[in-house]
Amino acid sequence: MVFQLTNKLAFPDPHYGDPDGLLAVGGDLSIDRLILAYSNGIFPWYAFREELIQWWCPMDRFVIFPDEIHISHSMRTLINKGKYEITFNEAFEDVIQTCGELRMEQEGAWLGTQMMEAYTHLHEQGFAASVEVWEEEQLVGGLYGVTLGRCFFGESMFSLVPSASKLALIRLAQFFREHGGVMIDCQFETPHLKTMGGRHISYDEYMTYIEQDYRF
Numbered sequence: 001m002v003f004q005l006t007n008k009l010a011f012p013d014p015h016y017g018d019p020d021g022l023l024a025v026g027g028d029l030s031i032d033r034l035i036l037a038y039s040n041g042i043f044p045w046y047a048f049r050e051e052l053i054q055w056w057c058p059m060d061r062f063v064i065f066p067d068e069i070h071i072s073h074s075m076r077t078l079i080n081k082g083k084y085e086i087t088f089n090e091a092f093e094d095v096i097q098t099c100g101e102l103r104m105e106q107e108g109a110w111l112g113t114q115m116m117e118a119y120t121h122l123h124e125q126g127f128a129a130s131v132e133v134w135e136e137e138q139l140v141g142g143l144y145g146v147t148l149g150r151c152f153f154g155e156s157m158f159s160l161v162p163s164a165s166k167l168a169l170i171r172l173a174q175f176f177r178e179h180g181g182v183m184i185d186c187q188f189e190t191p192h193l194k195t196m197g198g199r200h201i202s203y204d205e206y207m208t209y210i211e212q213d214y215r216f
Helices: 031-038 073-081 092-103 113-124 164-178 191-195 203-215
Strands: 003-005 022-026 043-047 052-056 060-064 085-088 128-135 138-148 151-159 183-185 199-202
Touching: 031 043, 031 113, 031 138, 043 113, 060 203, 073 164, 085 164, 092 113, 092 128, 092 138, 092 151, 113 128, 113 138, 128 164, 138 164, 151 164, 164 183, 183 203, 199 203
Parallel strands: 003 022, 151 183
Antiparallel strands: 022 052, 043 052, 060 183, 060 199, 085 128, 128 138, 138 151
């Protein structure tokens, strides 16, 4: 079942959503609604050309646990070369804009102006973060997502040179492992995320990792 949201700041029980994970439509992209959504494992997909905000919450989740990140031999070689510099939160707006521009012509593109503004506001309030990959002064890769407690909810990534987004993800996982992070949500399975250690867990198990952040 797909629910129609109202102005009330609330979401239906995700267990009652469609089998493919579509839970609701409508609502807004306010900071409060986005935080409520992510704290319940729900994320937006704003088909901006149709001007429709969709809210998704699959019962099967694809995640990476920081201790399980897989670094291939070729990636270790690339890291050891020291060719690229990796930073956090140095160019959030550039990362999200590049992610959007590279996908703008794709069917179902979701990173329009409203989404970029919403996540930039989240970043300004400390609830979204970026990882940047630099080749000298040039931004060549990165990723961004939402941060709540000790969980990171990945939204999008890009590479302008081979493996740049993989470098960003590896560094993010290492940072999480060093600072007590428990889970990186990948939203959907992709072949390269699976090779890097991503695996499926149930929604109920997924929520235990989110909820434990609120018990500290």
